[in-house]
Amino acid sequence: MDSAGKTLYTFDGQTTDPLKCTTACLSAWPPLLSTQAPAVPSGVNGKLGLVTRSDINVQQVTFNDMPLYYFVQDQAPGDTKGQGVKGFNGNWMVVKAG
Numbered sequence: 231m232d233s234a235g236k237t238l239y240t241f242d243g244q245t246t247d248p249l250k251c252t253t254a255c256l257s258a259w260p261p262l263l264s265t266q267a268p269a270v271p272s273g274v275n276g277k278l279g280l281v282t283r284s285d286i287n288v289q290q291v292t293f294n295d296m297p298l299y300y301f302v303q304d305q306a307p308g309d310t311k312g313q314g315v316k317g318f319n320g321n322w323m324v325v326k327a328g
Contacts, residue, residue, distance in 0.1 A: 231327075232300075235307030238262060240296040241320035251299065252285055255318040259299040262291040274327040293325055 231237055239259065241251070251259055261283065268278045268291055280289040281297060291298045301312030301322070315322045 231307070232262065236300055237304050237308065237310050237312070238293070238298045238325045239301055239312050239322045240293065240298065240325055241318070241322045249283070249285055250320075251297070251318060256286075258302055258317070259312075259322070260302065262298040262300065263288050264291050265289065276327060293327070298325065
């Protein structure tokens with residue numbers, strides 16, 4: 231989850247290349263963007279980083295080298311409507327940080 235409690239996702243069709251999710255994919259799965267490397271919150275087992283998205287010229291946050299996304303149907307903090315969704319050549323999964 232992000233600092234506001236919104237659920238974050240990766241998908242198993244994704245490599246470390248964020249360009250596997252573009253155009254229509256980004257409409258359903260907006261990326262978590264940042265201008266600086268995020269700090270790892272206490273209790274999180276893994277590494278946070280950044281990867282440059284050359285398609286939209288911004289940096290996307292990664293968890294264990296996997297780009298992170300939101301799901302547009304998640305409206306309230308804690309919603310996980312994207313868990314297990316199949317689409318865009320992959321299965322979308324909630325990030326497990328513990």
